[in-house]
Amino acid sequence: MHAVSTVYASRIQRFRLPRVCVPLVGEDPAAMLERAESLVRDNPFMEFRLDYLSNPVGGLAKLKHFLDLHPEATAIATCRRAVNGGKFRGSAAAQLEILTKAAAAGFQLVDIELQSAEILKRTDLAELKDKVGVILSFHDFKATRKLEETFAGMKQYPADFYKVVSTATTLYDNVQMMKFLQAHSAQFEMVGLSMGEQGIISRILGVRAGSVFTFGAATRGEETAPGQVTASELRDTYRIEMVDAATQVYGVAGDPIAHSLSPIMMNAAFRRETVNAVYLALHAKTLKDLMACVHEIPLRGLSITMPYKQDIVSALSNSDPLTRQIGACNTVVRGQDGRLFGFNTDVAGVVTPLQQRMTLAGAKILLLGAGGVARAAAFGLKDRGAELFITNRTPEKAQTLARQAKAKYIKRTDVAKSNFDVIINATPVGMGANRQAPLDEKELNTRYLFDLVYVPAETKLMKMARAKNIEVIPGLEMFVQQGARQFEIWTGKPAPLAEMTFVVNKALERLAQQASPHEEEPRVPSPAARAVQADFSPRSQRVAGSAGEKKAKPVGRKAAKPAVKR
Ligand code: NAP
Secondary structure, three states: OHHHHHHHHHHOOHHHOOOEEEEEOOOOHHHHHHHHHHHOOOOOEEEEEHHHOOOHHHHHHHHHHHHHHOOOOEEEEEOOEHHHOOOEOOOHHHHHHHHHHHHHHOOOEEEEEHHHHHHOOHHHHHHHHHHOEEEEEEEOOOOOOOHHHHHHHHOOOOOOEEEEEEEOOOOHHHHHHHHHHHHHOOOOOEEEEEEOHHHHHHHHHHHHOOOOOEEOEOOOOOOOOOOOOEHHHHHHHOOHHHOOOOOEEEEEEEOOOOOOOHHHHHHHHHHHOOOOEEEEEEEOOOHHHHHHHHHHOOEEEEEEOOOOOOHHHHHOOEEOHHHHHHOOOOEEEEOOOOOEEEEOOHHHHHHHHHHOOOOOOOOEEEEEOOOHHHHHHHHHHHHOOOEEEEEOOOHHHHHHHHHHHOOEEOOHHHHOOOOEEEEEEOOOOOOOOOOOOOOOHHHOOEEEEEEOOOOOOOOHHHHHHHHOOOEEEOHHHHHHHHHHHHHHHHHOOOOOHHHHHHHHHHHHHHHHHHHOOOOOOOOOOOHHHHHHHHHOOOHHHOOOOOOOOOOOOOOOHHHHOOOOOO
């Protein structure tokens, strides 16, 4: 018996396990095996959820055959009881019997809940541990609380791995999980993460804090827990296999944030430039929660997006003059002493693509919109000597911005009568499923059109401009340039622009396919596409796209109300 346990011990050493385990569910063993066969090459570490099978014991013979055929696979057998959040309706004793048979079938690891261990005899668990590697697990499906207390109870039982899974309801819950893992991972083989969308970062930071492995879904749509990202994202985007205590942490903070393209772009840049860093999406429901995390997570830098670009300014120790002038910050650097410094790279995002094409001094530019991005554009363009005109759906806001940036306000009705070198769309009109344009064709009298909208990659306004032989600058260029500047501020290295552009383009193509797989079908955006569009639009101004959302109005329609003079 002991010879066997030595074999298992050597097979489950921390350094031998891949960092990502893919959970597999299936109603019958055939379906589960088919999935396992298709995944094993890229995902040799799998968890078989036997509790999803109507007859777990009956399925083990087939699973044994699979494990015999694939000695390269490391397999966990889990038969979670329904009372503990699984689907198995049998007793703890029946669960133990299934897990014992799974060990005999060749599973190297079995997962058993603390609650079952508490019901079983101590000798039962010890005997199981002699046969197979045991993961003693505890899941909290509601919150992240009493981690130490729970673990104190778990330690009473012998196990090879202690797995604690909580639910994050705030960003700070991730900090709690990290601290917990850091406190125990030197002494015990720990596995820890927080479920839920707010806990996504714990899946990467947990490993950094000492979790031996984490879980990743086989594909999108095959998640077995809320907030699970795919195994390929964990490996390819977040490079989880190389994340360690020395890995620097960066992130983009906002609400919503789940489908921001920034992690894809920035992680690709870090990979390309071989910077030992990871860039995460931080879903902060409040600025207070975000700030608590910023002080506890060893974040080196942050991208700030909606709705915190303005509010973060008061939390900064210092910022560059343009950030102070604009009153909005999209880039934070955290000093060694924890102090925060702010920059605004949206300015470079707008100005750089234009400067690559023309001299801005004296260029006649029309800016549509007076929101956050328009503010960055206005101050940046005026700073470079452009002759700037601003119009907006709410004229008063355009007038205020024009006054502050020393630009000129232009009435919407006067736009068609004028000629410009550049027209910049800094409104959300045309974004996502919104197929409108913020200007009419007769108003597009310009040499260049710069549409800051970049989802979709080609907007109606851009199509209208191309039809008039106007040179189009896509919003993607702004997205990449503002990110490139952030990369340079954080790392001091030149940003790999081609790589960043390539991965964002690919992601946009994927989104376009998801949003509209067949041209002839009505364009209903996928949840991912909707979330991306939401990322860049405050809740009050989300554009039309799905049932119940307000229809977007083109720029200037509101101006028909009281005529405000310049
Ligand atoms: P914001 O602060 O909410 O400002 C939105 C502006 O658009 C406001 O001036 C608003 O006018 C106007 N607007 C909103 N809905 C409109 C409609 N239906 N018709 C006419 N005007 C409308 O947003 P923001 O942060 O400045 O972002 C603006 C857009 O820039 C985003 O939607 C996004 O597409 C794009 N963006 C691009 C990048 C990039 O990297 N390429 C980055 C960030 C943002 P009112 O004053 O009347 O409300």
